[in-house]
Amino acid sequence: MRIGMIPQTVLEWFLSKMNVIPFPAEDTFVAMMQTRAIMAANRLGIFTSLAKGPASSAELARDLSCQIRGLEALLEAVKNAGYVVEQKGRYSLSPRARKWVTPDSSESVNWFIEFNYDNWERMGNLEESVKTGKSLDLHAQLLDITQWRRYLYGLHDLSRMAAKEIVLRRLVRSSPKLLLDIGGGHGGYSAAFCRAYPHLKSVIFDLPQAIEIGNEIIRKHYGDVTDRIEFKEGDITKDSWGTGYDVVLLMNVIHHFEPEQIRQIFGKIMGTINSGGVLLILDQLNNVNKSTSYLASMAELLFLVMTSGRSYRFDTVQDWLTEAGFKNIRLKNLRVGPGASVLAAEKS
Known part of the structure; x- marks a missing residue:
């Protein structure tokens, strides 16, 4: 198993094979931002709050004492990373997040994510x-x-x-x-x-x-x-x-x-x-x-x-x-x- 840029269209696949896509830029920037987004969502309590049930960004902002613009940007990032799902303006946890990053799950790794701030x-x-x-x-x-x-x-x-x-x-x-x-x-x-x-x-x-x-x-x-x-x-x-x-x-x-x-x-x-x-x-x-x-x-x-x-x-x-x-x-x-x-x- 490895982390890397995965082509999502035929064109992207072709461009990757032709070595046209600047992989070093993508590997460093995207991997860095996705990692930090998941860590931030964990520390700020987004996963814990959504474990109680679906919520709008406004509801989450009130619950977590966050400014709504920043929270929506973070929600969009973890949504595209596969950790939350959005439907009609309401966010819920994906199956991956419910299993791995909610505190009541017996298989949660949210403490390990928190430890990675130190790393x-x-x-x-x-x-x-x-x-x-x-x-x-x-x-x-x-x-x-x-x-x-x-x-x-x-x-x-x-x-x-x-x-x-x-x-x-x-x-x-x-x-x-x-x-x-x-x-x-x-x-x-x-x-x-x-x-x-x-x-x-x-x-x-x-x-x-x-x-x-x-x-x-x-x-x-x-x-x-x-x-x-x-x-x-x-x-x-x-x-x-x-x-x-x-x-x-x-x-x-x-x-x-x-x-x-x-x-x-x-x-x-x-x-x-x-x-x-x-x-x-x-x-x-x-x-x-x-x-x-x-x-x-x-x-x-x-x-x-x-x-x-x-x-x-x-x-x-x-x-x-x-x-x-x-x-x-x-x-x-x-x-x-x-x-x-x-x-x-x-x-x-």
Whole structure:
């Protein structure tokens, strides 16, 4: 899956093939404005307001305390982007918006959209990172609990889609008893596994700020498994995780680390996991297929700016796992998370 200019007429198709259309101008301007329009509609409450029912622009302007000219311009933009529908002067949510950006939807990603305001500002450092090779420290950039909340709730939005599919893939042997979720502060993956395996308990290992928000998310969304999820504070590379785990999760974690750190983490996991235990790694891996490579290359720019890691090649990660002693290494591409792949590896 990729973003780009899509011809809508035969003439446009022909002109695109003849390289007459100035694609760089269209790609940069249209993509930028559509992105910001969706983000603004989310932050200003347009999607939340329309979730209550259709409304005219005047009604929305009163409800959201917006000036009508600006609001109508924004509504027109998100209408053409496929997020709202207009009929006889009244606006309503499209099926896409009702599923993905309304707060009462179990599949909403509106927190992730909100988190992208922070990413928008950070990407202003891209040119400097390319020139110098220096990255921001993402976790040091999260200056207050409000930014941590956007970050953790945004990651939780994405986890709900992926977690369901990963659990259904049955990559874990039957009846695991203890799971370690490294860097899984929002709790979405641990909760999904606890719901799937009634006798499973999970230990989530993360930074204190992540755990504060994670506790909040677990109480809010996963009250049925709260008593089987424990949080443990610490530094992934320095502190002990304990032992005796049947399953270890590294979900969207390894791209934060440099190669030698990843090797050390894999070796450390070998000392914490039981024989026959499974390590599951979710990340944007390169060179898996065209779809994953495209999205991984875009994620790579974000990682370049925000972390010391990167989007690693599948075969490179596979070699590190083999070097650490893992066997039966398997790769699964997620259907609901384009560009994301899951690696499963076992300790013999």
